[in-house]
Amino acid sequence: MTHTLLLAAVGGTSVSWSPKVAIVMIVCNIIAIAFAKFTVQQPSVGPALPMSPFFGGMGFPALLATTSFGHILGAGAILGLASLGAL
Template sequence: MTVIPTLISPVLALTPAVVTWTPKVGLVMILCNVIAIAIGKATIKYPNEGLALPNNSFFGGFGHGALLATTSLGHIIGIGAIQGLAASGVL
């Protein structure tokens, strides 16, 4: 039964270190989401298609799908930015 830990140990060695949450980490995530929303605002052809959000002035005229897509992209960019900044010692 020692075969399983032998196969898993190289995989566990590849996982990045966990970054603890600080206000700097939160600020990086917010900035990445704002950048992704700006990218979405410039590139989405029909941003208000689909379900409407409660107040369009707060959400930039986006519909439900466009807002979900842009904030999802923002979180993906944010994860990479936080991991990269933490690895370089900035965070």
């Protein structure tokens, strides 16, 4: 029963990949990295990244967390824009 309720709650909007979708995801990840650069208390803890200044001086764990957050933002933005008909 729960399975059918979840299926009923999920909209029928699906988005196929396009360059517009990729640009939205990239922009959301850049926004997440910029947000984390100013809010993470210890961004350089853990293993360092090559070309660390390119990623805001973050270590690997901080970059992994921020890009995960960026993908969550991107998925929401893509689904929202698709439901509005903008993508």
